[in-house]
Amino acid sequence: MGKQKRQRHKPHKENPTGLPSAKDFDEETEDVVVENKEKALQRVLEQLQSANMEEKLSGLQTLESMSYETSMAVQIAKDNITKIIGPFLVDENKLVRAAAASTLRNIAENGGEDAYLCLLKDDVMTPLTSLLKNHYTDWHPSSEPKEKGKLGEERQTFIQAVTLLWTLGEKNESVIKRSNDENLLQILIKFLDTSTYGAGLSSVAIQCMLTLSEDNPVAISELKKQENCLVNLLEWTSENEKIEATSLRTLSAGLLMNINQSSSETDSLRITCKVLSILGETLNFDFKNQIESLTSAFPSEKHLSRASRKNIREINQIAAMQQQALEILANLCTDDQESDADSDLDDSDDFEEEEMDVDQVLDKSVNSYSNIPVELTEVIASTDLVKKVWEKTVKIEDNTKKIFEHNPEGIFVLKRLRVLRCRAFLCLNNLISSLDVGTLGGVDNLYRLWTEIGKVVFTDADPNDIDLLESATSAMRAALQKLAEVRAKVFQNLSITDLEPMLNGERQCSNPNVRANLLRILGNLALILMNGGVLQCQELIKHVSLFLLDTCTKENEAWVIAESLDAIMDIFAEDETDNLAANINLVEKLQIVAPILKNKIRQQKQKLGDNALVVSTVKANLQRFIKYKGQRVAKLKVV
Structure with missing residues (x-):
């Protein structure tokens, strides 16, 4: 009961294909004048409104450079300059179209929510749709000469325009609907033909189709017709373009997983097993040599040399395809069953008190076994996927990080690798939750993982790096939950001092997801100690239990209180805990907490979202647990 729902994670959009942006095509990037940004924007506005093509291009290039800074990207979007840039997407001059597409893509990606909302408000979708339909419905790359080492304008425009489409599509459902209405998917489907369009353009198109097909039956129905083509792409190879080939196979695997849910079980398992093998190949890549070269360069x-730019491009490509692989793997190990939690919360404001057997109240489905098909488990084990995912959680060395932080390109690479690391921890969380202990390497290996993740959370991580803390504590929580399920005896030497980082972390962290994870970790630790039957651990169990009870009276979030109460009910589920329950006045304290939870639920019911499940479960069980445990403790007093 009360397990937090594991969520599907859509791909993180930071030029996910790793393909070069317009910035990569310049041998040297001119410095942007920053002493007076208002004057610079005014000058750009004049250039954009000029009838001279060179002036327009200069203005667009300046805006693109400025938009690499988040605050400037937002300001550009809010100043209605994008209303001027949008129509340039359908300009007669292909150079202007390419520059406009690249500029808008950078504004959308770097400006975040504020920027993309402004773009949509300014109706960027209309010229973007026109560009794709008018120029790429019948476009053939052979019609455009390709200079050595450079992309032609039409190719470059396609890459930037489609990247803009998937960035906006990921952020806003209206873009998905517009894409359906305009039948944009049919334009992109053509690009599955690698013999005509090449791996690079095919990869960009597939990445966009991944976004457009997410929870979109219309798109999935169309893409289902391309399933055989996508399966064939899983075998696509190129001796000269190994990274590009692996990226294409990985993206194809992701799209197959999007559309494969309606397949017959046999076909689904066959394809999924193949996909897992592809993911293993993708995660085999590393970028150590490129990192070392850049650390020296x-x-x-x-001004970065061609070799350094190539290293940066390869790091971005590898990190992007590995991020995609981690997200596919995480989703394969995610239980997406919907619950009726919201209706349970609406039944009544009062806690239910009908009679029910305590075993029914406290029933926990033990998941020490794998909850995914044995065929998939075998592939995961044979390809050593858990180890490969773990390797992606390793941080960049401090001395390398310091060098990279002094270079704008280096900062971007660090950001990319940080996202990859967070995705690896989230993937590890789902793998641990879904696999049996044997496939995870046994109790000793799982305990080692737990301690190593603990070092990241309590020693290495920046307290302000919430994404890393949330993903790492999720994996840490999953590992301990699995150890608790198999009653592992690995914490006999634990002391109160060892608990302090977790206690302090929960008290000090501003993020409710991290707090909930830490509370669950503490609860599972107490449960493991309880199941171990070691008398010396009673003081630790008491300490944790009191901390969890105290948290319930101070926590603001209803669902975090519910997580803490769920942990308490786990700890005191067995009759052997009656004496300890009496010792800490458990029943009396829970009677104080019950109305607190009731009020919080009433206040926050509309914003619980995915956390409604744990709240609903605890709401249904708490009063019955209090009644049952109260009867048990009362018998002790009589005796």
Whole structure:
């Protein structure tokens, strides 16, 4: 009961294909004048409104450079400049179209929510749709000469325009609907033909289709017709373009998983097993050599050499395809069953008190076994996927990080690798939750993972890095939950001092997801100690139990209170805990907490979202647990 729902994670959009942006095509990037941004924007506005093509291009290039800074991207979007840029997407001049597409893509990606909302308000979808329909419905790359080492304008425009479409599509459902209405998917489907369009353009198209097909039956129905083509792409290879080939296979695997849910079980398992093998190949790549080369190059190169730019491009490509692989794997190990939690919360404001057997109240489905098909488990084990995912959680060395932080390109690479690390922890969380202990390497290996993640959470991580803390504590929680389910005896030497980082972390963290994870970790620790039957651990169990009870009276979030109460009911589920329950006045304290939870639920019912499940479960069980445990403790007093 009360397990937090594991969520599907849509791909994180930071040029996910790793393909070069317009910024990568310039040998040198001119510095943006920052002493007076208002004047700079005014000058750009004049350039954009000029009849001279060179002036327009200069203005667009300046805006693109400025938009790499988040605050400037937002300001550009809010100043209605995008209303001027949008029509340039259908300009007669292909150079202007390419520059406009690249500029808008950068504004959308770097400006975040504020920027993309402004773009949509300014109706960027109309010229974007026209561009794709008018120029790429019958476009063939052979019609455009390709200079060595450079992308032609039409290719470049396609990459930037489609990247803009998937960025907006990921953020806003209206873009998905517009894409359906305009039948944009049919334009993109053509690009599955790698023999005509090449791996690079095919990858961009597939990445966009991944976004457009997410929870979109219309798109899935169309893409289902392309299933054989996508299966064939899982075998696509190129001796000269190994990274590009692996990226294409990985993206194809993701799209197959989007559309494969309606397949017959046999076909689904066959395809999924193949996909898992592809993911293993993708995670085999590393970028150590590129990192080492850049660590040497950054301090000495005022302007990055071609070799350094190539290394940066390869790091981005590898990190992007591995991020995609981690997200596919995490989703394969996610239980997406919907619950009726909301209706349970609406039944009554009062806690239910009808008679029910306590075993029914406290029933926990033990998941020490794997809850995914044995065929998939075998592939995961044979390809060593858990180990490969773990390797992606390793941080960049401190000395390398310091060097990268002094270079704008290096900062972007660090950001990319940080996202990859967080995705790896989230993937690890789902793997641990879904696999049996044997496939995870046994109790000792799982305990080692738990301690190593603990070092990240309590020693290495920046307290302000909420994404890392949330993903790492999720994996840490999953590992301990699994150890609790198999009653592992690995914490006999634990002391109160060892608990302090977790206690302090819960008290000090502003993020409710991290707090909930830490509370669950503490609860599972107490449960493992309780199941171990070691008398010396009673003081630790008491300490944790009191902390959880105290948290319930101070916590603001109803669902976090519910997580804490769920942990308490786990700890005191067995009759052997009656004496300890009496010792800490458990029943009396829970009677105080019950109305607190009731009021919080009433206040926050509309914003519980995915957390409604744990709240509903605890709401249904708490009063019955109090009644049952109260009867047990009362018998002790009589005796």
